[in-house]
Amino acid sequence: MGAARGRANQKLYHAAVLLKVLRAELAGEDVPATVLMEAIGQPALGHLRESYGWFLLELAGIESLPAEPPQTVETLIRDYALEEPLRG
16 A cells, blocks of 8 residues: 555544534534534544545655645645646
8 A cells, every 4th residue: 555545544534433422413413413513523534635635645655755745736836847637
């Protein structure tokens, strides 16, 4: 497994943990759903976005990983001077 794929899987796992906590808290009805979505849902979404970026790097075959993954295919293509079409 490539390093980028490993980071993507880690971010997916973190998002899954947060979503499990969110479901449990929503079921408890102690905290308003809007507050929970802001406190737990937004960080989970951030993990999913990062996971997507790491998977983009993996699919593009980028070996030297940046500190932060790209957020879009367009950013990936621009930052690494890639040509389309990309695999995957």
